[in-house]
Amino acid sequence: MTIEVRNIVKKFGSFTALDGVDLKVGKGELLALLGPSGSGKTTLLRIIAGLDWPDGGEVRFDGENALARGAGERHVGFVFQHYALFRHMNVFENVAFGLRVQPRAVRLNEDAIKKRVNELLDLVQLAWLSDRYPSQLSGGQRQRIALARALAIEPRILLLDEPFGALDAKVRKELRRWLRALHDEIHVTSIFVTHDQEEALEVANRVVVMDKGRIEQIGTPGEVYDNPATAFVHGFIGESIVLPVDVRDGRVELGGKALNLESQGAGAGPSRLFVRRHDMQVGPVGSGVIEGAVRRVRAFGPIQRADVALPGGDGETLIEIDTPRDRELNPGDLVGLQPRRYRIFSAST
Amino acid sequence: MSGGTKGRRTLPGFGLTMGLTLTWLSIIVLLPLAGLFLKTFELSFAQFFEIVTSRRTLNALKISFGLAFLAALVNLVMGTIVVWALVRYRFPGRRLFDAIVDIPFALPTAVAGVALTALFAQKGWLGAPLAELGIKVAFTPIGIFIAMVFIGIPFVVRTVQPVLIDLDPEIEEASASLGASRWNTVTRVILPSLTPALLTGFALAFARAVGEYGSVIFIAGNLPNVSEIAPLLIVIRLSEFRYADATAVAVVMLVVAFLIIFLINRVQRWAQTRVPAF
Numbered sequence: 001m002t003i004e005v006r007n008i009v010k011k012f013g014s015f016t017a018l019d020g021v022d023l024k025v026g027k028g029e030l031l032a033l034l035g036p037s038g039s040g041k042t043t044l045l046r047i048i049a050g051l052d053w054p055d056g057g058e059v060r061f062d063g064e065n066a067l068a069r070g071a072g073e074r075h076v077g078f079v080f081q082h083y084a085l086f087r088h089m090n091v092f093e094n095v096a097f098g099l100r101v102q103p104r105a106v107r108l109n110e111d112a113i114k115k116r117v118n119e120l121l122d123l124v125q126l127a128w129l130s131d132r133y134p135s136q137l138s139g140g141q142r143q144r145i146a147l148a149r150a151l152a153i154e155p156r157i158l159l160l161d162e163p164f165g166a167l168d169a170k171v172r173k174e175l176r177r178w179l180r181a182l183h184d185e186i187h188v189t190s191i192f193v194t195h196d197q198e199e200a201l202e203v204a205n206r207v208v209v210m211d212k213g214r215i216e217q218i219g220t221p222g223e224v225y226d227n228p229a230t231a232f233v234h235g236f237i238g239e240s241i242v243l244p245v246d247v248r249d250g251r252v253e254l255g256g257k258a259l260n261l262e263s264q265g266a267g268a269g270p271s272r273l274f275v276r277r278h279d280m281q282v283g284p285v286g287s288g289v290i291e292g293a294v295r296r297v298r299a300f301g302p303i304q305r306a307d308v309a310l311p312g313g314d315g316e317t318l319i320e321i322d323t324p325r326d327r328e329l330n331p332g333d334l335v336g337l338q339p340r341r342y343r344i345f346s347a348s349t
Numbered sequence: 350m351s352g353g354t355k356g357r358r359t360l361p362g363f364g365l366t367m368g369l370t371l372t373w374l375s376i377i378v379l380l381p382l383a384g385l386f387l388k389t390f391e392l393s394f395a396q397f398f399e400i401v402t403s404r405r406t407l408n409a410l411k412i413s414f415g416l417a418f419l420a421a422l423v424n425l426v427m428g429t430i431v432v433w434a435l436v437r438y439r440f441p442g443r444r445l446f447d448a449i450v451d452i453p454f455a456l457p458t459a460v461a462g463v464a465l466t467a468l469f470a471q472k473g474w475l476g477a478p479l480a481e482l483g484i485k486v487a488f489t490p491i492g493i494f495i496a497m498v499f500i501g502i503p504f505v506v507r508t509v510q511p512v513l514i515d516l517d518p519e520i521e522e523a524s525a526s527l528g529a530s531r532w533n534t535v536t537r538v539i540l541p542s543l544t545p546a547l548l549t550g551f552a553l554a555f556a557r558a559v560g561e562y563g564s565v566i567f568i569a570g571n572l573p574n575v576s577e578i579a580p581l582l583i584v585i586r587l588s589e590f591r592y593a594d595a596t597a598v599a600v601v602m603l604v605v606a607f608l609i610i611f612l613i614n615r616v617q618r619w620a621q622t623r624v625p626a627f
Binding site for chain 2: 049071078086101152153
């Protein structure tokens with residue numbers, strides 16, 4: 001099943017949650033909606049599921065207008081951040097729920113329901129918990145049951161809203177590897193929402209980066225990391241060193257001093273220079289286009305991390321750099337910094 | 350466990366609070382009840398049996414418990430609907446309606462009784478049209494039933510309301526996205542989640558109606574065997590100085606009420622272990 005979202009607008013009072021969003025999801029994809037809270041990612045997911053209705057725009061499943069159907073008629077499996085399991089039903093009944101509430105004409109008989117639920121419990125590897133109640137399960141187990149419940153109706157699309165958001169770090173990591181493997185096995189078109197970039201980059205085929213109700217960039221994990229389309233994406237994904245620079249006559253200036261760097265077509269005016277921390281080479285004075293003074297040094301593991309003060313427009317800018325331990329740095333040292341790769345974005349974008 | 354930590358509790362004050370609890374409960378609840386039983390023991394068993402199984406007593410008990418049960422059932426259904434409207438929808442006057450629910454709590458029961466009687470009397474606003482249909486409410490068991498409904502409704506509303514407010518809207522969304530109709534969502538997901546609160550509300554409304562005196566006696570007509578409630582029978586016996594007779598009826602009421610509440614509690618416990626609050 002393919003999903004197409006066209007020019008979706010959604011307002012809550014005066015707040016615009018989605019501001020003209022277009023998105024195409026291919027058959028069998030595992031797509032991540034990534035963004036800070038308030039970026040509209042959950043709202044978009046809920047609109048696709050039929051749990052919220054847009055103020056404008058279209059949602060199409062395989063070309064067919066999905067907005068003409070309610071949530072229950074869309075055959076969408078939805079997994080909630082806080083599981084939303086039915087507390088008064090045991091695990092088996094939770095998973096069976098979607099099968100039992102079918103209209104009588106299409107409902108499976110009791111034996112078939114039993115067989116299907118047991119298959120699903122095997123799929124999520126929790127068959128042994130079938131008699132337990134949700135309150136007796138750990139968070140990770142609950143979320144896997146919620147997933148089995150969503151899969152019971154053989155959804156054409158699987159939507160997951162921050163599925164691992166309520167779990168602790170170790171379980172999160174396990175579950176996301178497991179979700180990846182599960183998707184490889186069942187291949188249902190899936191979208192999951194997350195604010196965790198590591199999760200998005202590790203699990204998804206493609207990542208949609210959102211901010212303030214708009215899509216900033218759509219691309220493979222490699223693309224959004226290596227070629228961020230906007231300043232927001234560069235700042236949001238991966239760790240970046242950001243320097244306030246001025247572009248004048250195609251030249252890049254930092255603190256009034258011209259740097260020997262390409263302006264990359266950025267328009268004249270205040271701009272920002274983005275460098276991945278590992279792309280910033282640290283050497284003796286004169287080895288780089290930027291010069292700075294070491295303020296503080298912290299060493300742990302194979303690296304040392306230093307705060308370096310750079311002359312800036314208003315006073316100075318403090319940045320954090322990493323260097324290997326073999327090069328000794330002390331507070332007060334002057335160093336040269338050379339960005340191996342960098343991006344310049346006008347301040348207005 | 351080492352000997353040094355034995356007997357220590359992380360939460361101090363158990364001895365003090367438990368002592369106060371027992372003392373207080375003894376003075377307020379157990380002592381009067383013990384007096385009730387002691388007074389009853391002045392009767393021989395044969396006398397006791399005769400009083401309790403007399404036609405008038407049995408009818409009074411039947412009226413009190415039977416109508417209280419019916420009233421609690423009606424309150425359970427109507428109270429749930431009221432709660433639903435108050436919690437789930439925003440409409441003008443919602444706060445006012447919410448406050449009105451408490452009136453039966455606060456109103457002196459005699460005032461309620463007089464008001465209901467005036468309303469349902471043959472010439473009353475509701476009594477007159479009902480009389481034309483051939484239904485007589487005031488001074489009949491129907492009147493008792495209406496008074497019991499009146500005083501019981503806030504118990505159901507106030508017990509269920511906070512639980513419904515706290516009910517996670519996501520479970521309804523989950524149910525809908527799994528293809529459940531609205532009816533299925535209400536009956537299979539929402540109501541079962543409310544069951545413990547509904548049972549508590551029912552038990553409270555029932556208990557209150559069984560013991561209700563003030564509002565009922567004005568509207569009941571108080572005909573022995575027809576519209577005489579057990580609490581009134583007790584008062585009548587007291588005014589005749591037949592104290593032991595009065596306490597005998599009281600003991601029966603007490604035991605039956607206790608058994609019913611205990612039963613409801615068990616059902617509730619069962620419902621709760623399946624729906625633990627987390």
